[in-house]
Amino acid sequence: MSLRKVVSVSLGSSKRNKTVQAELLGQQFEISRIGTDGDFGKALATLRELDGKVDAIGLGGIDVFLYVGEREYAIRDGLRLMRAVKKTPVVDGSGLKWTLEREVVHHLARETDILPPGTRVLMVSATDRFGMAQAFIDVGCETVFGDLIFVLGVPFRIRTIRQLSILARLLLPFISKLPFRLLYPTGKKQDIQDEKKARKFAPFFEGMDVIAGDWHLVRKYLPLDLKGKIIITNTTTKADVDLLRERGAGYLVTTTPEFDGRSFGTNVLEGVFVALIGKPWREIPREEYMALLKKLNFKPRIVQLNQPRENTSLSG
Structure with a gap:
């Protein structure tokens, strides 16, 4: 069974870093969080280093998209981080x-x-x-x-x-x-x-x-x-x-x-979902997320x- 890797790169504290392994729907995952202690340049460098080497990346400690009703608002700094990744699917948890x-x-x-x-x-x-x-x-x-x-x-x-x-x-x-x-x-x-x-x-x-x-x-x-x-x-x-x-x-x-005594952010879980679904996140409707949530029986x-x-x- 191949190991899928999902990494959250966060602007948050490195003291909260954690790596766990979990099996979901028959797939084995290694789920990690890397905090960059608020260093924006370090976050950009880490994202570029991971690009193409993991199955999905989550952006932690920052929002990229905010939704109020059906309106979408993009955070400029969040977009800079997201656009640094060219190959690997990258999500912020908003879905x-x-x-x-x-x-x-x-x-x-x-x-x-x-x-x-x-x-x-x-x-x-x-x-x-x-x-x-x-x-x-x-x-x-x-x-x-x-x-x-x-x-x-x-x-x-x-x-x-x-x-x-x-x-x-x-x-x-x-x-x-x-x-x-x-x-x-x-x-x-x-x-x-x-x-x-x-x-x-x-x-x-x-x-x-x-x-x-x-x-x-x-x-x-x-x-x-x-x-x-x-x-x-x-x-x-x-x-x-x-x-x-x-x-x-x-x-x-x-x-x-x-997972292993720790709850991770929505950006991490959305990265796992994107890896399981196998489609670009912009192509995943909310209904598909809901169907997967029910299948996994998350509470x-x-x-x-x-x-x-x-x-x-x-x-x-």
């Missing part, structure tokens, strides 16, 4: 965010007691996970989108998909051209939490049952007290889980499956960390 993460929310609402109607949800950023954002609305959650707060530092809560869409049309054409490091923690910044900022932003977390969205944005502004709160995010390490447990979080839900990982909020329990 799976739209399908996998939307389905995770519906699964939690349908199969567990974690997301009853009226659950108060704070999404730290919805423009990079619009499928998840729409799903929270669809299942009846009272959802606040924190894109302006946690990405731009503007203390304004977005409360509807319509508001989000209008702001995206106005702002994303300009924001997408900024250096990505100004918008999102990269490199060593992913390992550091500014407690002063955590206290400053704590009021936005108060009264919320669920904190959802990209882990590095969540971690950057994580309140010191998470008593009973549910965290729904993408990729976590053992140290991340320990941090949430220490701060009193009730449940941790990760949207991607666990969110749900970990109880501490006593959750009252009347919350798993029923499926």
